[in-house]
Amino acid sequence: MGRPDRPDRPARAWQFVSRPDLTPPVITSTVKARGPLPLEPTEGSDVFLGPKDTDTSVTMQGELIVDTQGDPIWVNSSPVGTFNFREQTYQGKPVLTYWDGNSTSYGHGDVVILDDTYTPIATVTTAGDLGPHQADMHESAITPQGTMLLTSYPEVRADLSSIGGPKDGWVLEGVAQEVDIATGAVVFEWRSLDHVPVSDTYQPLAAGQGTQANPFDYFHINSVQDVGPDQVLISARHTHAIYEVTRQTGSFTWQLGGRQSSFTFGPGATFAWQHDARLQADGTITMFDNEAAPTSSRGLRLSLDLAAMTATVAAQYLPPTARDAATQGDVQVLPDGNVFVGWGQEPFYSEYTGGGWLLADETFTAGTSYRTFRAPWTGRPTTPPDAALRRSGSGATVYASWNGATQVASWRVLTGSDATSARPVATVRRTGFETAIPVKHPGAYVQVQALDASGAVLGSAVAG
Template identity: 50%
Template sequence: MPRTRSLPLALCASISSLALVAGCGTDSGAAEEEAEASVGPAVPAYVSRPDLTAPDIEITPAAGAPEADGTVVLLGPKSEGAPLSGVLIVDETGEPIWIHPTESRSYDVRVQELDGEQVLTWWQGTSPVVGMGVGEFVVVDDSYREIATITTGGDLDPGQADIHEGRLTPDGTALLTAYVKVPADLTTFGGPEDGWVWDNVVQEVDVDTGEVLLSWRSLDHVPLEATKSELPEDGGTEEAPFDYFHVNSVSEDADGSLLVSARNTWAVYDLDRESGEVLWTLGGEESDFDLGEGVEFAWQHDAERQADGTLTMFDNQSEPDIGPTSRGLRLALDEQAKTATLVTEYLPPDPDRLAGSQGSLEQLPNGNVFIGWGSRPFYSEFAADGTLLWDAALGSGDNYRAYRQEWTATPADPPDAVLADGAVHVSWNGATEVDSWRLVAGDDEASAEAGEPVARSGFETELPVDGDPAYLAVEALDADGQVLGSTVLGD
């Protein structure tokens, strides 16, 4: 049974209650998720799917090149001027596998596990305030059928799930974030006594039932004075609340506590899952750790504990600029001595790649590190020691997080095929196991014969046709020559 937990995205009541307005974009933290529009290379055009376009991704090898290891790259490109706003899965060469345009921008596209099965998830909704959203996380199976939507509950209206986090846990729950405006005295910051701020909410929601197991609010545990942001001129009003905290990732720590990254306090917080108490703070104004040389981070994203005990994150260092470039960080934390030491720094190929928003760091199973550069349209892979292996350019637009993961899918819809100029142009949007294509042609279906397989040559493959057969079909084959799907032309 599908788990449909959220309302449709007609979220007028939620939007009204939040009083979301574009004026909040003047806050330094609210520069999140917005990038400069740019004009990229020409986008591919497909005869079989003229409705689809995708970025022409350019990969530059450095100390290596992307390996064909069965993994895919998952992206959510967007922004004015980008050829695609939606979900994009590409192979190691940057060639599209699944192009899925969405009415709204899509965030946090990744492969996760639900009930022991591989699923694909992403956020969709509305983002009337730059850097925040109200919506839901979509869950689809390996045929791209929607099986669930996940959003907030409890003391929050349905459909208030924010763009930043939709992490599924092994216990069948989802970690979500949300923003709620509340009154606050802002005279300390030069603002009004009867001002307004964004309170940041972390929820853990049972996917099956929608029950809220945890609802944590930043103002109950982290004071306004912890912020590194300045109150914008004319900010702190009900129409433009002060974004003092800006939660942007929630993950599980090894002991079951929760690691929460707050961009606008430059800090990572370890939360007790039962009480919500802050067990320790790393970075910011009230750090419980002494930060070693090269450790200090600013405006960071995606803080996660790794299997070796280190803590990784994407260190933006920007908006406003603090350091010369954004970077990936791996830190060793001594929770007894309360010290944080730099283990590895992952630097981009260009010395000034400052990402004013977004970004991610993923630990790959082989020890490599995969980084998405957020508002800068790039993603990169590094060796464990920090050596850059290769760098990919999206050409235009930006992307919240980038992942390199295993994903196997066979779409519910059949392949698309068009006969034009003496050839069949064929594609199967989302299919991951197609190794080759072959034509089946003849006077009728009963007498039709299969031709020789033609190797898949990218998202779309061209198959020459001899003569003018009355019956013509195309078959998708896997690496073992087994038929995965077929389409009869003219049906």
């Protein structure tokens, strides 16, 4: 029997004649426009996923961009799962970023930055006392200052006697580090043990934990946001808390949630095991509230009254049926005011109005995606298109695709006895990742050309 909101069917993969090595998941809608408003999901922007976890029958692991219809745009398969794959801006230009490393519930690795040709242009990692390659997968946000916010989980000694553990024990500390992308220099660092006691945790100390071989994850830092010239916002899953931290001293301006919350909560406003806490332009806080009981995991938006020190629900973003996403997940406020939710452990993503009306809910059926994002993307791969020719009697079908190219409007087929004699015989509109083009009486030589909206040739390939 499947989970309550997980489709009880095997995952389906796309199959491409021109790229048989690529097997992205088929994405389907579970519901459209659930609500009274005649609105549609955000058009003209794409979805960025990181399908992973082979034990869930996922069809691929790696980086995946799909369009608003769920058709693949760029598929980058990897033997290991990816985290935090998204579009960002660096030095005024759009880039792609993703975390690469070894992971369990935390990780050791680096963040890779690609330009719009999908070429790596930088690798960002931890520095200072942490040393290199200690970046955890939970955060990789680029700031307007050309820095990147990272998380790390160093193993350090700590007194665990307050929670029934050894006095000379070991924990995974939560560290936020801001690194200059160009130079690799550390410009800010914050460590949880300097400000949050082990006794603030809600995570049970299991038998055998708290040793050097099995350090206790008391904090579990999972998001860091630059929220002003002197503040950062930090979320910790295992303390059920979000902290506004002063850069200069590392102390808290306030704490939202947890054992020492600065705020009193209104009805339905409490949260637990959360991910992806973000301060929005209107002063509200968004997060993915993983705790499901007694209803469902949810996207959550809280209004903070900093005079009365109260937190109340501004909006919540609920799935069409109960959805228990115990781990991962994110909430993204889009430029048009809509809200995009990635369901982390569950293979879904959804879009809502700012007030919480569900506009669309999509599933990739199996696997997980740490976070899921929506943003416009223009890709210009340096690799050529791919083309395959399948002959049948006197005719043939040409299958054309170009992984990552977003500006192809149509495909043109040329054929002849050789390249010199080849002439155009068909031009068809691009239809999804791969376009099938029937050709009558093809010659020995067949070429396809990718055309932009004006008819200019972007690239070409010989179909074999």
